[in-house]
Amino acid sequence: MKRRNFLKLAGAGGILLPVSGIAVSAEQLASNGMDAGDKKTLADIVLNTARKAGASYTDVRIGRYLNQFLLTRETNVENIVNTESFGVGIRVIAGGTWGFAATNDVTPDGVARAARQAVAVARANSKHQREPVQLAPVEGVGEASWRTPIRKNALEVPISEKVDYLMHVNDSALKAGASFVNSSLYLVNEQKYFASSDGSYIDQDVHRLWAPMQVTAVDKKTGVFKTRDGLSTPVGLGYEYLDGREEDKIPGQTTLYGDSYDMAEDAVLAAEQAKAKLSAKSIDPGKYDLVLEPLHLRLTIHESVGHPLELDRVLGYEANYAGTSFATLDKWRSGKFQYGSERVNFFADRTQRGSLGAVGYDDEGVKAKHWDLVKDGILVNYQATRDQVHMIDQKESHGCSYADSWSSVQFQRMPNVSLAPGEEKYSVEDMIGDVEKGIYILGRGSYSIDQQRYNFQFGGQLFYEIRDGEIVGQVEDVAYQSNTQEFWNSCSAICDESDYRLGGTFFDGKGQPSQVSAVSHGCATSRFDNINVINTKRKLS
Amino acid sequence: MAILSRSEAKQILDKVLKFSKAEGASAQLTGAETGNIRYARNSVSTSGIVNDIELAVEARFGKKSGIATINEFSDAALEKVMRRAEELAKLSPDNPESMPLLGKQKYKSVDAFAKSTAGITPDQRAKAAADSIIAAREKKVVAAGYLEDARSFAAVANSNGLFGYHAATSANFTVTMRTENGLGSGWAQSDVTDFAAMSTGSVSSTAVDKAVLSQEARALEPGKYTVILEPAAVSGLVGFMMWNYDARSADEGRSFMSKKGGGSRIGEKMFDKRVHLYSDPADLNVPAQPWSEDDHMALERVDWIKDGVVENLPRSRYWASQSDDKAIPTPSNLIMVGGDKSTEELIKKTRRGVLVTRTWYIRMVDPQSLLLTGLTRDGTFYIENGEIKYPIKNFRFNESPVIMLNNIEDMGRAERVGMYGFSAMIPALKVRDFTFSSLSDAV
Numbered sequence: 010m011k012r013r014n015f016l017k018l019a020g021a022g023g024i025l026l027p028v029s030g031i032a033v034s035a036e037q038l039a040s041n042g043m044d045a046g047d048k049k050t051l052a053d054i055v056l057n058t059a060r061k062a063g064a065s066y067t068d069v070r071i072g073r074y075l076n077q078f079l080l081t082r083e084t085n086v087e088n089i090v091n092t093e094s095f096g097v098g099i100r101v102i103a104g105g106t107w108g109f110a111a112t113n114d115v116t117p118d119g120v121a122r123a124a125r126q127a128v129a130v131a132r133a134n135s136k137h138q139r140e141p142v143q144l145a146p147v148e149g150v151g152e153a154s155w156r157t158p159i160r161k162n163a164l165e166v167p168i169s170e171k172v173d174y175l176m177h178v179n180d181s182a183l184k185a186g187a188s189f190v191n192s193s194l195y196l197v198n199e200q201k202y203f204a205s206s207d208g209s210y211i212d213q214d215v216h217r218l219w220a221p222m223q224v225t226a227v228d229k230k231t232g233v234f235k236t237r238d239g240l241s242t243p244v245g246l247g248y249e250y251l252d253g254r255e256e257d258k259i260p261g262q263t264t265l266y267g268d269s270y271d272m273a274e275d276a277v278l279a280a281e282q283a284k285a286k287l288s289a290k291s292i293d294p295g296k297y298d299l300v301l302e303p304l305h306l307r308l309t310i311h312e313s314v315g316h317p318l319e320l321d322r323v324l325g326y327e328a329n330y331a332g333t334s335f336a337t338l339d340k341w342r343s344g345k346f347q348y349g350s351e352r353v354n355f356f357a358d359r360t361q362r363g364s365l366g367a368v369g370y371d372d373e374g375v376k377a378k379h380w381d382l383v384k385d386g387i388l389v390n391y392q393a394t395r396d397q398v399h400m401i402d403q404k405e406s407h408g409c410s411y412a413d414s415w416s417s418v419q420f421q422r423m424p425n426v427s428l429a430p431g432e433e434k435y436s437v438e439d440m441i442g443d444v445e446k447g448i449y450i451l452g453r454g455s456y457s458i459d460q461q462r463y464n465f466q467f468g469g470q471l472f473y474e475i476r477d478g479e480i481v482g483q484v485e486d487v488a489y490q491s492n493t494q495e496f497w498n499s500c501s502a503i504c505d506e507s508d509y510r511l512g513g514t515f516f517d518g519k520g521q522p523s524q525v526s527a528v529s530h531g532c533a534t535s536r537f538d539n540i541n542v543i544n545t546k547r548k549l550s
Numbered sequence: 551m552a553i554l555s556r557s558e559a560k561q562i563l564d565k566v567l568k569f570s571k572a573e574g575a576s577a578q579l580t581g582a583e584t585g586n587i588r589y590a591r592n593s594v595s596t597s598g599i600v601n602d603i604e605l606a607v608e609a610r611f612g613k614k615s616g617i618a619t620i621n622e623f624s625d626a627a628l629e630k631v632m633r634r635a636e637e638l639a640k641l642s643p644d645n646p647e648s649m650p651l652l653g654k655q656k657y658k659s660v661d662a663f664a665k666s667t668a669g670i671t672p673d674q675r676a677k678a679a680a681d682s683i684i685a686a687r688e689k690k691v692v693a694a695g696y697l698e699d700a701r702s703f704a705a706v707a708n709s710n711g712l713f714g715y716h717a718a719t720s721a722n723f724t725v726t727m728r729t730e731n732g733l734g735s736g737w738a739q740s741d742v743t744d745f746a747a748m749s750t751g752s753v754s755s756t757a758v759d760k761a762v763l764s765q766e767a768r769a770l771e772p773g774k775y776t777v778i779l780e781p782a783a784v785s786g787l788v789g790f791m792m793w794n795y796d797a798r799s800a801d802e803g804r805s806f807m808s809k810k811g812g813g814s815r816i817g818e819k820m821f822d823k824r825v826h827l828y829s830d831p832a833d834l835n836v837p838a839q840p841w842s843e844d845d846h847m848a849l850e851r852v853d854w855i856k857d858g859v860v861e862n863l864p865r866s867r868y869w870a871s872q873s874d875d876k877a878i879p880t881p882s883n884l885i886m887v888g889g890d891k892s893t894e895e896l897i898k899k900t901r902r903g904v905l906v907t908r909t910w911y912i913r914m915v916d917p918q919s920l921l922l923t924g925l926t927r928d929g930t931f932y933i934e935n936g937e938i939k940y941p942i943k944n945f946r947f948n949e950s951p952v953i954m955l956n957n958i959e960d961m962g963r964a965e966r967v968g969m970y971g972f973s974a975m976i977p978a979l980k981v982r983d984f985t986f987s988s989l990s991d992a993v
Contacts, residue, residue, distance in 0.1 A: 086643050090617070109598070113621075130597075137594055137676075172643060189802065227803040232810030234803055234918060326590045328694035329726040329737075335991070337732075418596065457911045457923045457946070464946055464990035466923050468915060488915060488923070490946065490988050521588050521696040543987060547919035549806065549820070549952050 042073045042095070042200055043115075045154075045212045051120050052204035055099055058121040060206065062128040064101035064108075066144060068205040068373060069124075071097050071115065072415030075198040077164055081175045082191045083183065089168060096415040099123050103131035105141025107396075111416040145395045145406045147375055149208020155369025157216040158362060159247025163196045166248050174251065174272070181273045182224050185280035188234075189225040192272070194218070195243075195515065197527075201372070209374040217365055217527055218250055219243035219515050220272055226283035235286035235485075237279040238470050240304060240452055241270040242512040243527060245367045261437060262449065262473055262480060265302065267510050268363065282471060282483075289483040292472070294544045298447035298501075299489060299537045300440055305469050306428070307512035307530035308453050313493040314348075314355050315426040315530065317462035318382055319519075320391040320401065330521050332460025335493065336388060338401070346388040349497030354429040355383040357392060359408055364529035365513040366425040373419060375408035382426065386498070394421045413524040420520060425511075427531035431503035437534045440502055447475040448487060448542065453512075455488065466490045468545070486546040496537060504533035553581060553668075554603070556715040559705035562605065562623055567709055569632040572609035572639060574651045576708035576846070579605050582700050587675040590694040592683050597675065609635035610651065613644040647868040655841065655848040657714045662837035664744035667719035668701040674745075675699070681751035682725055689758045691734075695725035699745060704839060706846045714846070716839050721745045722968045725754050726928060727761040728993075734941075735993050736760025737908055737928030739782060741968040743837060760907060760929035767941040769989055770932065776903040777984040778896050778933070781965040781976040783926070784886075786909035787951040788976060789969040790922055792827075792884055794914075795854065797865035797875070806920040806952060807863060814863060821858040822958040824889075828853045829881030835966055836973040842879030849879055884969065888977025889961035896962050896980050898936040903980070905931040905938060909947070920950045925990055944993075945986035957982045 048071045059067040074094045080087045096113035097120050108131025112123040163171075175192045182190040199215040222239035240263070244250050253271025258264050263278055264271075301309065317334040321327055340346040348355075359366050359377035368377050373395055382390050395406040412419035441449060452470025459465070472487040473480045491499075513529035554562070563577050581603035588596045606619045609632065616638025620631040678697050686693035699721040707713045724739045738757040742748045779787075800807035800814035809815050830851035831840040840849050845867060853861040862878055870877035897905065907929030915921040926944045933939065962978030969976070 085646055087645070087647075089642060107596075109596075133672075134594065134597065139593055168641070189804065225804050229803050229812050230810075232803065232808060234808070236804075236917070324591070325692065325694060325728070326595060328590055328692075328728060329696055329724060332992075333728075416600070418598075455913045455915045455923065457913045457925070459925045459944065459946070459990040459992035460910060460927055461992035463992050464925070464944075464988060466915075466946060466948075466988075486916070488948075492991070522586060522698070541988075543948070545915045545921055545948065547916065547921050547950055547953065549919050549950065550956070 045202065048202040048212070049204070049210050051115065051117065052202065052210065054117050055120050055124045056204065056206050058124040059099065059101045059128055062125050064103045064128050066102040066206055067099065067124070068203065069097060069099050070372060070412065070415055071202040073200040074414060075164060077196040079171055079175060079194045081179060081193065083179055083189065084176070086172055094414060097123060098412065098415045098418070099127045100418060101127045101131050102142050102144065103128045104135030104138065106131045106135035106138045107142060108132070108134065109418040142396050143399045145398045145404055147207050147395065147406065149205070150211065151208065152210045153369065154212040156214040157245050157367065159216045159249070161248040162216065163218050163248040164198055178222065178272045178276045182276035182280045185277040186226070186284055187224045187280035188227040190222065190276065192222040194220055203370065203372065203374055205374050207374060211370050211374060213369055215368060216247055217243060217245050217515070218247065220251060220270065222272060222276060222279065224276065224279040224283050226280070226287055228287050233287055235283050237283040237286065238452060239272065239275050239279060240265060240470065241272065241275065242304060243365055243515045244363055244513070245365050245529070246363050263451065263471060265304070285483055286485055289485040291486045291546050292484045292542060292544050294542055296539045297542045298444045299540050300444060300447055300449040300475065300534060301537065302449070302451040302534050303508070303510050303532050304452050304512045305450050306532050306535055308456055309467055310426060310428055310530045310532060311514065311528070312456060312458045313462055313465055313496065314382070315423045315528070317493065318391050319421060319423060320393040320397050321421045323391060324400065327519065331519050335461045335463050341388050341391070344387065347386050347498060348383045348388045348494065349386045350500045351386045352431065352503055353383060353386045353497050353500050354381070355426060356381050356429060357407065357424040357426050359424045361425055361511065361529070361531065364425045364511050365527035366529055371408040371410045372412050373410040375406045375410065377408055380407060392421065392424055397421060411526055413526060417524050422519065422526040423517060423528050425529045425531070428503065428535065430506040430509040430533040434505050435502065437504055437508060440504060440534060440536055441475055441480065442478040444475045444536070445477055448484065449473040449475055449480060450487070463492050464490070465493065486544045487542060488545050489540050489542050491540055496540070499537045499539060500535055501538045502536040504535070506533070508533040553583065553701055553703050553717065554579065559703065559715055560713060562628070563705060563707035563713070565625070566605065566607055566628040566632055567707060569629045570609060570709060572611055572636050574610040574709050575632065576608045576651060576706070577605060579705045580702070582702035584698065584700040585670060585675055586696065586698045587679050588696045589679045589683060592686055592693050594676070594679055597672070605631060607631050607635045609639045611639050613646065613648040614639045614642045615645065615648060616640070616642055649867045649871065651708050651710050652712055652846060654711045655714065655846065657840040657848050658832045660716060660832050660837045660840050662716070662718040662743055664719045664746070666744055666746040667699055667721050670699050670745055678723070678750040682754040685751050685754040685758055686727055689762060691727045691729050691758050691761050693725060693727055693754065695723065697721065697723045697750065706841065712846065714841055718839070719743055721748055723748060723750055723753060725757050727754065727757040729761050729765055733993060734761040734763070734765035735928045736764060739967065741966050741973055764929050764941040767943045769943045772945060772986045772988050774983040774985055776900065776959065776980065776982045778893065778900060778903055778905045778978060778980050780893060780907055780978050781967050782908040783906040784979050785967045785969045785974060785976045786912050786924060787922060787954060788886060789974070790912055791920060791951040793970060794917070794920065795863060797863035798869040800863060804917070806918065807860070816860050816863060819859045820952060821855055821955040823858040824958055824961060825855050825858045825955050826887040827855040828885050829883055830885065831882055833883060833885055835975050836883040836885065838882035838972065843882065844880055847877065847879035849882060852878060852881065883972055884974040886964060886974070886976050888964035891960065891962050893962050893978045896960055896978060897933055897938065899960065900933045900980065901935060903933040904942065905933055915948065920952055921948060922950065923948050944990040946988045946990055947985060948987045949985045954981050954984065957984070
């Protein structure tokens with residue numbers, strides 16, 4: 010339950026630590042770790058040992074996972090934590106069955122022992138094997154490397170500079186009238202060396218950053234309180250994301266942000282908007298046309314498109330935890346399943362710059378790629394790994410394998426799944442101008458969806474009522490409910506490429522034991538007609 | 551190596567504290583051997599064992615503190631981890647909310663260790679999965695399940711002489727059974743300290759029966775219904791409430807426990823008079839760590855809600871120091887007192903209602919009223935004249951546990967369930983006017 014471990018850090022006082030990782034100094038976080046040549050030597054020991062023990066396939070991941078978390082509230086720094094986790098995960102096929110072993114003893118003897126253990130596990134499990142593993146071929150790439158194209162390594166920025174910035178953010182919110190403010194920085198660096206018996210030796214340096222914030226306004230007289238979360242998103246970028254460049258600001262009902270984020274400016278807006286929420290009109294429930302801003306819509310895409318098209322869910326491997334999927338193989342095989350309206354095109358892409366899912370290669374050595382999931386509204390494909398694609402009559406893996414640690418076994422995870430922008434020039438202003446009775450929803454709020462991904466309910470951060478093509482005021486207590494297929498078939502307009510941007514999550518959970526994964530979704534502001542909106546206000550006696 | 555005895559743990563903690571040059575220091579040693587087996591499509595998919603032991607050390611200089619951890623225990627390693635914590639403390643800014651190190655604590659003696667769980671073998675795990683898969687195959691349904699067992703210990707010490715040691719075992723099993731045609735789904739769980747008390751076969755049979763019975767569900771109109779929520783369904787909502795049950799946010803005016811005009815709702819009757827919720831690490835059904843995870847304060851039995859009245863809220867030492875109230879540490883288990891009826895008896899006394907096996911994907915909609923949304927899953931049935939009449943489609947609910955705990959009609963016997971990372975005793979509840987807001991096609 011690594012998600013909880015992250016959250017636990019937000020508490021004050023006492024010894025609160027993430028389970029995985031050793032606390033280290035800031036200087037150590039910025040160091041390069043083991044040389045690639047030394048990693049290759051260790052990897053070859055693993056590959057040879059496993060082969061001699063009887064493995065027909067082996068891959069090895071030598072991983073160094075670095076994190077830094079800074080958590081603040083109002084004028085206080087609550088916690089600063091640096092962690093490092095280093096070790097080796099080895100996966101083999103023997104007797105047609107997967108075996109896995111991991112060790113933090115990163116020495117020639119240590120990794121050889123783990124390699125033999127992995128083969129022994131595979132052999133033990135093969136006794137109960139009914140369907141031998143079929144691995145889609147991957148050509149070895151020899152020695153290769155890839156790095157997230159960051160401009161400023163966030164782990165190299167002095168802690169004092171980061172603390173000063175968060176204190177400035179909090180100060181801005183408090184001066185603008187916030188009752189409370191929490192702001193944080195989560196910095197992640199995965200240094201992953203992958204080698205396989207296919208002949209690949211791939212060194213990757215993956216960076217991610219998240220700068221969440223929550224502002225609260227309290228009216229003590231009435232006892233009413235409201236929150237507004239920051240309108241940033243986790244990114245596959247460096248510290249330059251916090252530069253808040255003017256050219257990345259998107260003016261409108263509130264300022265939105267593209268490739269960089271002005272957290273202090275957003276803190277002021279958040280304080281003002283949280284206060285405005287205290288007296289905003291409560292929504293009249295009913296049917297509305299919804300105009301959904303990308304930071305909001307990306308979560309709807311994640312839940313209603315990303316998850317149902319994970320092939321392991323479709324096949325039943327996640328039935329006891331995350332659930333299964335309505336997007337069954339027969340629907341896909343028919344070639345006629347209308348997932349959305351004709352203007353709806355979803356694609357998967359692990360090459361998008363700035364995205365959380367961007368890598369050079371996945372965790373089984375498959376090069377990152379782009380493929381279609383829904384084309385002109387029709388379901389055309391899933392997300393699969395090397396041992397799954399044969400089940401959907403395909404010969405090439407999609408490159409969706411990921412493990413959240415060297416000690417976790419890799420499995421199928423969601424790539425970046427995005428909605429293609431509209432082809433005709435169409436702005437957010439144009440879209441709002443065309444709506445008679447609607448709500449413009451911005452930012453990520455409450456979210457819930459059933460275990461087969463039919464019925465969902467989403468809230469948001471900011472809601473503006475639209476009447477006859479104009480925004481008439483801020484509203485509150487809004488949530489919309491729909492069914493995935495009905496919802497995407499009600500999509501009547503998508504803004505053009507100039508409004509397309511990415512948003513993501515750090516904590517997509519799946520598997521038992523649970524693993525987390527970070528993923529982004531791109532889209533432009535989109536319109537959905539005649540959606541059921543409920544009023545969420547309740548009164549406690 | 552993963553399980554250290556009391557004396558072995560004390561020796562390491564004493565040694566590392568002796569290396570301290572800080573004004574104060576504390577240390578925590580935790581270790582566990584965790585085993586798991588996962589299966590789906592009636593076949594084992596993964597199985598593993600993880601051994602882990604970790605020492606966390608905190609060094610204090612005034613209001614500065616630094617934390618470092620390590621998993622080696624040589625003298626050199628122990629000195630290194632203490633030096634690292636001291637370095638980090640010196641680099642950190644002052645934390646104005648820092649509280650002095652605790653003095654000696656008197657921890658309750660808790661028996662939470664069962665030899666049968668501690669000695670579980672890979673073969674036993676495989677048999678547990680096989681028993682479940684056999685139960686599925688006999689009725690032509692498809693099993694997906696997960697068993698996780700752990701033997702663990704925790705020990706704490708500080709430079710003021712505080713010391714505590716706690717050993718525990720646990721086993722948690724969940725299983726989802728689905729009919730081959732995809733039209734029925736059932737779920738069941740078992741959460742125990744003693745693995746000998748767990749039968750994955752009989753738990754699986756309950757899930758199989760629900761899967762078979764839940765096929766070809768009919769659609770009922772959404773609306774307000776009398777519901778019988780089984781313990782797992784109740785725990786989803788009550789657990790969420792307790793997760794947000796806190797004195798500071800209440801006093802700050804940003805909680806469902808805040809009072810209009812300021813302060814918290816302690817002392818108010820907010821719930822049905824039968825609602826009694828408390829924590830006690832020494833409870834025989836859900837024995838738990840006798841100190842708080844947050845700051846190692848000794849946990850005593852504490853009533854959170856009694857006779858429907860809010861008695862206490864967890865309050866950190868810092869927040870307590872800002873008022874005359876006493877600090878109340880966050881608990882390690884939860885007990886909700888139930889009645890003496892079985893779920894079957896609750897059904898028998900129901901004229902019209904809905905039986906809910908479990909609740910799922912629960913999220914906060916409004917923190918002001920603690921309005922939650924989520925769905926029913928894996929076995930939802932219509933009750934008429936004291937009998938289950940037919941399976942019904944799953945519902946989405948929008949309901950506040952505060953309102954739910956005001957609308958209690960009857961209570962079943964409490965059962966042990968896993969709840970948001972710890973174990974709890976939770977009864978089935980019969981509740982009127984539970985709000986279902988839409989239908990789900992999910993099976």
